[in-house]
Amino acid sequence: MLPNLPPPDLHQAIRALLLAARAATQGKMGVSFHVGSQCMRPTAYQAAMAQASRAIVRAGVMVDIVDVGGGFPSVYPGMVPPDMSDYVDSIQRGFADMMVHEETELWCEPGRALVAEAQSILTKVELRKNDALYLNDGSYGNLFDAAHVKWPFPVKLYRGEGEGAHEVEGPLKPFRFYGPTCDSMDHMPGPFWLPEDIREGDYIEIGMLGAYGVAMTTRFNGYGDAETVVVGVRAGRSHHPPATGKPGGRTQGRPSVASQGPGRQEPPQAVKPTHCSVTSAAGRSVPVALYQWTGVTL
Numbered sequence: 001m002l003p004n005l006p007p008p009d010l011h012q013a014i015r016a017l018l019l020a021a022r023a024a025t026q027g028k029m030g031v032s033f034h035v036g037s038q039c040m041r042p043t044a045y046q047a048a049m050a051q052a053s054r055a056i057v058r059a060g061v062m063v064d065i066v067d068v069g070g071g072f073p074s075v076y077p078g079m080v081p082p083d084m085s086d087y088v089d090s091i092q093r094g095f096a097d098m099m100v101h102e103e104t105e106l107w108c109e110p111g112r113a114l115v116a117e118a119q120s121i122l123t124k125v126e127l128r129k130n131d132a133l134y135l136n137d138g139s140y141g142n143l144f145d146a147a148h149v150k151w152p153f154p155v156k157l158y159r160g161e162g163e164g165a166h167e168v169e170g171p172l173k174p175f176r177f178y179g180p181t182c183d184s185m186d187h188m189p190g191p192f193w194l195p196e197d198i199r200e201g202d203y204i205e206i207g208m209l210g211a212y213g214v215a216m217t218t219r220f221n222g223y224g225d226a227e228t229v230v231v232g233v234r235a236g237r238s239h240h241p242p243a244t245g246k247p248g249g250r251t252q253g254r255p256s257v258a259s260q261g262p263g264r265q266e267p268p269q270a271v272k273p274t275h276c277s278v279t280s281a282a283g284r285s286v287p288v289a290l291y292q293w294t295g296v297t298l
């Protein structure tokens with residue numbers, strides 16, 4: 001812990017600490033930061049690197065690694081980030097301006113951008129009251145981001161069990177979700193656009209939950225049991241809203257404009273996945289959809 005000193009002495013203490021760390025790390029000392037997850041502003045990296053560079057100069061040490069952390073975004077409905085090449089440009093510019101030596105390595109630690117599209121959650125409708133759907137999953141389960149940052153994840157409706165399970169389509173209407181815990185925070189406002197005849201016993205597939213989905217689950221109030229099914233990868237399908245906004249369109253790479261505001265009241269136009277029924281590790285037949293990660297080329 002750093003002592004409580006006035007700024008000049010504190011800087012001296014930090015410098016001594018960094019020098020000691022440098023001696024101890026034998027050529028592998030670095031700086032790292034995280035600009036914040038789902039960062040929609042590529043220049044945030046350059047700004048953070050400028051700050052890190054100033055800290056390096058103030059400390060009077062050389063670093064061997066600059067680690068720009070995670071934060072790279074995925075494409076959720078209503079949130080279409082700038083092109084990934086803008087992020088790379090910003091990082092390259094930031095690195096060129098940093099006070100580092102020639103051998104300094106540039107690292108990054110993408111999380112969400114790599115895995116968000118890799119997983120869907122299937123949750124059961126336990127109760128319907130008008131536009132409120134009560135589910136067996138919620139903010140203490142896989143739906144942390146849907147509750148706490150109110151993201152309207154893409155959804156699909158399935159009906160039936162086993163071989164009889166099938167996707168249900170039809171006129172859509174906005175719904176909100178509630179989880180199973182009776183806690184006031186167990187509320188996911190959406191809106192989630194689903195067929196208007198959705199009913200108890202139906203399954204909702206919530207897509208784009210490969211990042212901060214299952215990793216955020218708790219065992220609060222004894223809830224949180226889930227079965228995991230690995231279904232492999234099929235080419236050419238994505239939950240991403242098409243760049244054109246036209247129904248039925250397919251996302252071609254990454255759209256470059258933020259065309260949909262968070263407050264809009266139209267259904268996100270999800271691209272149709274390939275769906276099938278598979279047997280989970282617990283022996284239950286579960287309807288699943290197959291998606292491919294298409295969003296990001298790093």
Ligand SMILES: Cc1ncc(COP(=O)(O)O)c(C=O)c1O
Pocket residue numbers: 034036037038069070071072109110111112113211
């Ligand atoms: C140290 C560190 N690096 C990288 C990441 C990945 O961040 P993101 O998913 O925003 O890319 C995290 C996320 O918690 C983190 O804690």
